[in-house]
Structure formats: structure tokens, C-alpha cells
Amino acid sequence: MKKALAAAFVCALAVLLVYVVALLPPMGDPDNPTNQHVVPRYLEQGAQEAGTRNIVAGIVFNYRGYDTMGEVAIFSAALAGIFAVLGTGRRKIGRAILDESRVSFSFVSGTAVVLLTPLVMVFSIYVILYGMDLPGGGFQGGATIGAGAILFTAAFGFCRAQERISHRLRIILESAAISGFFLVGTVGVLGGGNFLTYMLPSLGAGAGAAVRTVMLVLLQFGIGIKVGVICTSILFALLREEETDDLEHAC
Amino acid sequence: MLQPLNIVLLALLIVTALVACLHRNLLVAVVMLSVFSLTMGVVWVMLRAPDLALAEVVAVGVVTTVFFVITIFRTERREE
Numbered sequence: 001m002k003k004a005l006a007a008a009f010v011c012a013l014a015v016l017l018v019y020v021v022a023l024l025p026p027m028g029d030p031d032n033p034t035n036q037h038v039v040p041r042y043l044e045q046g047a048q049e050a051g052t053r054n055i056v057a058g059i060v061f062n063y064r065g066y067d068t069m070g071e072v073a074i075f076s077a078a079l080a081g082i083f084a085v086l087g088t089g090r091r092k093i094g095r096a097i098l099d100e101s102r103v104s105f106s107f108v109s110g111t112a113v114v115l116l117t118p119l120v121m122v123f124s125i126y127v128i129l130y131g132m133d134l135p136g137g138g139f140q141g142g143a144t145i146g147a148g149a150i151l152f153t154a155a156f157g158f159c160r161a162q163e164r165i166s167h168r169l170r171i172i173l174e175s176a177a178i179s180g181f182f183l184v185g186t187v188g189v190l191g192g193g194n195f196l197t198y199m200l201p202s203l204g205a206g207a208g209a210a211v212r213t214v215m216l217v218l219l220q221f222g223i224g225i226k227v228g229v230i231c232t233s234i235l236f237a238l239l240r241e242e243e244t245d246d247l248e249h250a251c
Numbered sequence: 252m253l254q255p256l257n258i259v260l261l262a263l264l265i266v267t268a269l270v271a272c273l274h275r276n277l278l279v280a281v282v283m284l285s286v287f288s289l290t291m292g293v294v295w296v297m298l299r300a301p302d303l304a305l306a307e308v309v310a311v312g313v314v315t316t317v318f319f320v321i322t323i324f325r326t327e328r329r330e331e
Contacts, residue, residue, distance in 0.1 A: 056302045127305070135301035143309040150317050231314050238321045 038063075051198065051212045053133045060137070061219055065185070065196035072181055072226060076174070079230050086237040105155075113155035120148035128224040132216060138223030145224065146231020158239045170229050177226035184215050184222070257297070263290050277323050285316040 025032045042059055050058025060068055124144035131137030153161040184196075191200030198212040264287060271283040288311040295304035 054302075136305055137302065140302070140305040140309055143306065143314055147309055147313045150314065154317075234318060235321075238318060238325070 051132075051209060052216065054131065054135065054137070056135070057131050057137050057216075057220075061216055062198060068223070069181060069185065069196070072178060072223060075226060075230050076178060079174075079233055082234055082237055087240070109155050113151055117148050117152050120144060120151060124148065124224070124228070128220050129217070131220050132213070138220040139227055141220075142224040142227025143231060145228030146235070149228070149232040150235055153235060153239070158236065162236060165232055170233055173225050173229045174233075177222040177229070180222040181219060184218050187215065260290055260294055260297075264294070277328070278320070281316055281319040281323065284319070285312050288312040 029035070042055060042063065046055045046058045046063075047053055050062035052058040052062070124141045126141075127136035127144060128138055128141030131141065149161065149165065152164075186195070188197035188200065189195055191197070191203065193200055198215050199208050200211060203211060267283045267287040267290065271280045271287060274280045274283065288307050292304040292308035292312065295301070295307055
């Protein structure tokens, strides 16, 4: 009886959902409500107003700067939650599960990772720097940094990876990134505009555009560093064992 | 819209999503989720959204998958 009721409910819900999907406007139609409201302005004046040839970056950082700021704050909250559950790894002696793997360290994989990791890092910086003009930006570049850290940790183990990116360094980078975001936002207030205004009214058009580009690149770098550090921190927090008596393999 | 490549990609999306939901082995499910997001990245590129494709492939396809795999290895598995 219960199962029949559940099945009937699911079927009714499915029929309803399919019916609603059939009522949706056709995909890509220029007359759709989503293409009528603010999209024409973004597409026609975005390059001049936002100062970025990549319209998506212009929307994310200029028109919707507040939303991006909220996302950055959410990242910090998520990291704080993970640290609260898994521990920060500051006081106790840690040991990683990856380092006691029965698969022995392979020369081939080590060499491949040594060759690949710098390329991944350079590519991530390229993605961040060219986020204004090409697809990409701070989020994607930061996630690529995290992928590079994962690659290195998978080949060389938690201990050697943590030696290179220590907990203290990660705290400094993370704090600098989020403070930098708010500082760049405050520059807009000091220059006579609103919070997260990049085109300062007190400067002329030429100097204002140059300052705007510098501020946008700073924001991209801040978000990139922040996302990369958060990915690395979550990875280390997941890999760490809490306490160990095996001091030989501890780090 | 319904070119052969599109049909193959969308069918792959449906199959990988179903396998990720229904498979009993969690590792297989996680890898299928990764395949899903890589396919989704190709679909985003075909829909002219390269920004989203990059984020999808790197964040979901690589980073999240690794986090899931580590979590599976660190937790115990019980079945009824």
C-alpha cells in the first residue's frame, strides 16, 4: 500500500514536471523573458561600462560585484566548517593515509608530476591574468591551482606537499586574499563612488580606465589565490590523520 | 540542435547520471560523476559557455572527485 502510494505520487510528480517543461519558452529564443531584461544592456554596453572584453568577467566582477563578494565569504565559511570538523592540523602530530599506501613510489609518475606541476601552475596564472579578455578568471584559475596541488600530493605524499605550502603560509594567503577584496572595494568609496565601484569619478576617463584595469586584475588574483588555497587546505585536512604514535612517519 | 554528436553527448549524460545514482560501489559512482562533468564541459562549450566549461571540468571533474575518493577511503562501508 505504502509503495503503491509512493509510486503513484512519483508518477504524478513526473507528469507534472514534464508538462511544465513543455510550457517553457523555446531555448535560445531572443523573445524569452531572460533575454529581454538586462541582457541587451550587458551585451551592448558591457565592454565599455565594465572594461572587460570577456562579458562574463564583466558581469561577475562589475555588475554583480556584491554577489561575488558573498561567494568569497561563503568559501571562507565552508573552509571554517571543514576545519571545525576535521581539525586544523596545527597542534597535533599528523600522519597522512596517503603516505602509508602499499603502492610504492614510482619513478615514472614522479618524473611526470615534476614536469607537469609547473606547467599546471603557469596555466592557472595565465587563466587568471587573461580572465578579463578570454574565458576563464579567478575561480577557474584558482581551481586549477588546487588541481596542481592535488597532483603533487598524489605523487609525493602529504608530508612533502605540506612542507612546501605550510599551514602558516596558507593562513596568510587566505587572509590577504579576502582582505584585498574588501580593500579594493573600499577604494571605490574613497574615490567618490560606491562600494566596489571601479570607475572612480574623481579621476579622468583615461586614468580611471587604467585604475579600473589594475583593480580588476587584483580582484581576479585575490579570488584565484583564495580558491587555490582553499582547495589545498581541504585536501590536507582530509588527508590528515589526527594523532599517531608512529613518529617516524609523522609530519 | 539534434546533431549526432549532441545526441551521443546527451545520452552519455543520462547514462552516467543514472549509473552514478544507482551503482552500489561508491567508487564507480564517483568516477561516473567525474565522467558526467567532463561530458557536461563539452556540452557547455557547444552551448558557447567556455567560462562555465572550464569551471565545470576543473572544479567538479577533478577537485571534487579527488575529495570524494579520499572521503570514501577514509570512511567505513556498511551494507544491509
